[in-house]
Amino acid sequence: MNELxxxxxxxxxxxxxxxxxxxxALTHRSFSASHNERLEFLGDAVLNxxxxxxxxxxxxxxxxxxxxxxxxxxxxxxxxxxxxxxLGLPEAxxxxxxxxRAGGRERASILADALEAIIGAVYLDGGYPAAQALVGxxxxxxxxxxxxxxxxxxxxxxxxxxxxxxxxxxxxxxxxAITGAEHQQTFDVRCTVEALGRRSHAQGQGTSRxxxxxxxxxTMLTQLTxxxx
Amino acid sequence: MNELxxxxxxxxxxxxxxxxxxxxALTHRSFSASHNERLEFLGDAVLNxxxxxxxxxxxxxxxxxxxxxxxxxxxxxxxxxxxxxxLGLPEAxxxxxxxxRAGGRERASILADALEAIIGAVYLDGGYPAAQALVGxxxxxxxxxxxxxxxxxxxxxxxxxxxxxxxxxxxxxxxxAITGAEHQQTFDVRCTVEALGRRSHAQGQGTSRxxxxxxxxxTMLTQLTxxxx
Numbered sequence: 507m508n509e510l511x512x513x514x515x516x517x518x519x520x521x522x523x524x525x526x527x528x529x530x531a532l533t534h535r536s537f538s539a540s541h542n543e544r545l546e547f548l549g550d551a552v553l554n555x556x557x558x559x560x561x562x563x564x565x566x567x568x569x570x571x572x573x574x575x576x577x578x579x580x581x582x583x584x585x586x587x588x589x590x591x592x593l594g595l596p597e598a599x600x601x602x603x604x605x606x607r608a609g610g611r612e613r614a615s616i617l618a619d620a621l622e623a624i625i626g627a628v629y630l631d632g633g634y635p636a637a638q639a640l641v642g643x644x645x646x647x648x649x650x651x652x653x654x655x656x657x658x659x660x661x662x663x664x665x666x667x668x669x670x671x672x673x674x675x676x677x678x679x680x681x682x683a684i685t686g687a688e689h690q691q692t693f694d695v696r697c698t699v700e701a702l703g704r705r706s707h708a709q710g711q712g713t714s715r716x717x718x719x720x721x722x723x724x725t726m727l728t729q730l731t732x733x734x735x
Numbered sequence: 736m737n738e739l740x741x742x743x744x745x746x747x748x749x750x751x752x753x754x755x756x757x758x759x760a761l762t763h764r765s766f767s768a769s770h771n772e773r774l775e776f777l778g779d780a781v782l783n784x785x786x787x788x789x790x791x792x793x794x795x796x797x798x799x800x801x802x803x804x805x806x807x808x809x810x811x812x813x814x815x816x817x818x819x820x821x822l823g824l825p826e827a828x829x830x831x832x833x834x835x836r837a838g839g840r841e842r843a844s845i846l847a848d849a850l851e852a853i854i855g856a857v858y859l860d861g862g863y864p865a866a867q868a869l870v871g872x873x874x875x876x877x878x879x880x881x882x883x884x885x886x887x888x889x890x891x892x893x894x895x896x897x898x899x900x901x902x903x904x905x906x907x908x909x910x911x912a913i914t915g916a917e918h919q920q921t922f923d924v925r926c927t928v929e930a931l932g933r934r935s936h937a938q939g940q941g942t943s944r945x946x947x948x949x950x951x952x953x954t955m956l957t958q959l960t961x962x963x964x
Contacts, residue, residue, distance in 0.1 A: 543798065543799040544791060544798070544799050544802065546799065547787060547791070547799045547802050547803060548784075548787055548788065548791050550787075551780075551783045551784040551787040551788075552784055554780050554783065554784070555777075555780040555781055555783070555784045555863075558776060558777055558779075558780040559777065559780075559858075562773060562776070562777050569772065569773070570772040570773050570775065570776045573773065573776050574776060629788075634784075634863040634864070634867075635863070638863075676917065677917075678917055679917060680913075681910065681913060684909070684910060688905065688906075688907050688908060715944055
């Protein structure tokens, strides 16, 4: 373990005063009661601030909504998972026997959480500037541009803007069905757009009303852009 | 305005190097295109981290879920609104004519946003340590205790735990009606609990499914604890 920790500190370009913090950041709850979830809670907040600040500086003059979308794009699980792989976190994780056999070492959520926990550990060990610098190194190759905000724009927003640009009425969303047991419900949502006296529908499904609306909006947007209304 | 800003800096116990940042933090979008929303975005992240750190230290050994609930309790709009009033923010706000006439100076969301923007402005002006110290002063009188976590537990969680402790089945939530136009919808949710062959209902209303479920759960919990099922 000690050699793994030393290697990882090299890749992080950060040397811990208290290496036990790093060891803890790599410990999944399946391995020990001294696991990384509290550090992850802290690291998540550190990451959010460091990325918010980067977006704030990179996108001068852009509205809060763009900053918020860019941040969401940068801190989402898939992005963190990719960074965790590059840092070689799978080898360094401490997992319980069962979790290891179930492929936990490759699970995106476990890896993303461990990365957040490392950021939290650096914050405790070296203060905010050290953690901010680490986040800066992690995101070194990522250009923060307005197009990142546009790419991260959700389907409902994109649909709304598409319609507004054409002076069309806003879409309507209705839940047409909710099925399944509590905590496992599926929502069916219908999106309706009216323009020039014609009416178009698109349906979407999801595990929440919001998710279903997004799917319906994405389908509607595809329909609209691929055909004349 | 200059005297207002000077007074406010005294109450904040923070002197800005660049007082324009403070002026901007107090500017609502109804007053000027140079408004406070980007600063608010940054300040929200600063506040989240500073409060996460305080909860982390005050609640040693408590799980992440408790930290998260304590933080949510401390940074919610009502809490920030109270702090904004104590700082005398209503007088210092820059609002457009219409917003001022509509009572914007007293609106909780405008005041809470301005306070977050001030925290963001201090972060930019003096760095994270200065902003963290400000948050520390703002929360000086607030004891962060495990009971705060329990109090902050949401009604659905509280109901679920109450039922589980009595080995009763989990509640069911159903949307029974959705009314109103898009973005102004009202959800009616029915909560059903079954135990010992009897069935109890409680209804709740809210501007989201989640909010309506919380209201229904709170009503159900009151019914259950005030009577025998």
